[in-house]
Amino acid sequence: MAPKNEKIGIVGSGIIGRSWAMLFASVGYKVSIFDIERKQIDSALVEITKEVKRLESQKILRGKLSGDEQIACVTGCTSLAEVVKDAVLIQECVPENLDLKKKLYTDLDKVVDSKSIISSSTSTFLPSLLSDGMKHKSQFVVSHPVNPPYYVPLVEIVPAPWTDASVVPKTKAIMEEIGQVPVCLNKEVPGFALNRIQYCILNEAFRLVADGVLNVKDVDNVMSEGLGMRYAFLGPLETAHLNAEGMKSYCERYCNSMWNVCQTFGPTPRFEGPVVDVMNEQLCAMTPVDKLQDRRVWRDTCLTHLAQLKKKMNN
Ligand code: NAI
Structure with missing residues (x-):
């Protein structure tokens, strides 16, 4: 390649x-990086070089190009006009601040041509609000x-109501090309899909601790040693399908008991008050704040091994 x-x-x-820069470079895109802070670009180029070399030495570098070839694909640039020029896709990764993003899009609108896909990494803002x-x-x-x-x-791909019909499939194809797994929402919805599901889990985790049913470690064990074991391979719907003689049979068997349990969930917690301190104390006992970075490195190593296992199991 x-x-x-x-x-x-x-x-x-x-x-x-x-992270995006490394992913796009892994299949040989010419990646141009712009930031309002020049030193951020310099440090990004240094860190990307270090990270690609580390991944290559551990034989876990993504893509088929060598580390040096991937590093050579990434360059810095000094203006918004330059970064958007002739780009097939512009990936916006500025902080999650609505005014800041809106101002950026006003500036970008003046310099972008009519062919580039304008793609935002936002975790929370609806595409209609941003565009x-x-x-x-x-x-x-x-x-x-x-x-x-x-x-x-x-990657969650979410169109605004006015996004051209060609944009979602083109974005999806690029994401697949770089080895990501895109899901395309048919319409925008607050929280997209991942956070809507994640918030359901967090809400119940919060309630179980607040109601004194489980401590933090055990709530997390329910996920990491229980549900998470299968969710790394199967989603909740296929899990249900396999846990009975198909989804219809699952619903027939369990709909009443599920409904009854769900009636006891109670209101949506606000994630405030003394229980936040209780959770924080228990979490800090597990991983002190000054050890979070070590734990993140461990997490990334686990995820790399899991990704390799998933690849093997899907082949
Ligand atoms: P960050 O704070 O690490 O990086 C933001 C960068 O944007 C900084 O280098 C900053 O100098 C630069 N910047 C600020 N204003 C700019 C402007 N006008 N033009 C060019 N560069 C500008 O933020 P992070 O965590 O990388 O988040 C970026 C986006 O990705 C946010 O929308 C966030 O919601 C989203 N996201 C973040 C995730 C996370 O876990 N960090 C996960 C998924 C999405």
């Missing part, structure tokens, strides 16, 4: 921008990654 002649523009080179009023709003889509995107392949 040779480096490609197509360009991706990355706007914002923090945690997510760097309303833009001249190029039909080119706008959200491509929401999951942190850390290099190890967790899901």
Whole structure:
């Protein structure tokens, strides 16, 4: 595989921008990075080089190009006009602040051409909110990654009501090309899909601790040693399908008991009050704040091994 002649523009080179840059470079896109802080670009280029070399030495580098070839694909640039020029896709990765993002899109609208896909990494803002009023709003889509995107392949692709019909399939094809797993929402909805499901889990985790049913460690064990074991391979719907003689049989068998349990869930918690301190204390006893980075490295190593296992099991 040779480096490609197509360009991706990355706007914002923090945690997510760097990860995207590595993913696009892994299949040979010419990746151009822009940030309002020049030193962020410099540090992104240094960190990407270090990270690619580390992954290559551990034989877990993604893509078929060598580490040096991938590193050579990534360059910094000094203006918004330059980063968007001739890009097939522009991936916006600036902080999750509505005014800041809106201002960026006003500026970007003036310099982008009519062919580039304008793709936002936003975790929370609806695409219609970000792109309303833009001249190029039909080119706008959200491509929401999951942190850390290099190890967790899901990307939620979310169109605004006015996104051109060609934009979602083109974005999906690019995400598949870089080895991510896109899911395309047919319409925008607050929280997209991942956070809607994640918030259901967090709500119940919070209630179980607040009601004194389980401590933090045991709530987390329910996921990591229980549900999570199968959810790494199967979603909840296929799990249900397998847990009876198909989904219809599952619903017939369990609909009443599920309904009865769900009636006891209670109101949505606000994630405030003394229980937050209780949870924080127990979590800090498990991983002190000054050891979070070590734990993140461990998490990424686990995810890499899991990704390799999943690849093996799917072959
Ligand atoms: P970050 O704070 O690490 O990086 C943001 C970068 O954008 C910084 O380097 C900053 O200098 C730069 N920046 C600020 N204003 C800019 C502008 N006008 N033009 C160009 N660059 C600018 O933020 P992070 O965590 O990388 O998040 C970026 C986006 O990704 C956010 O929308 C966030 O919601 C989303 N996201 C973050 C995840 C996470 O876990 N960190 C997960 C999924 C999505």
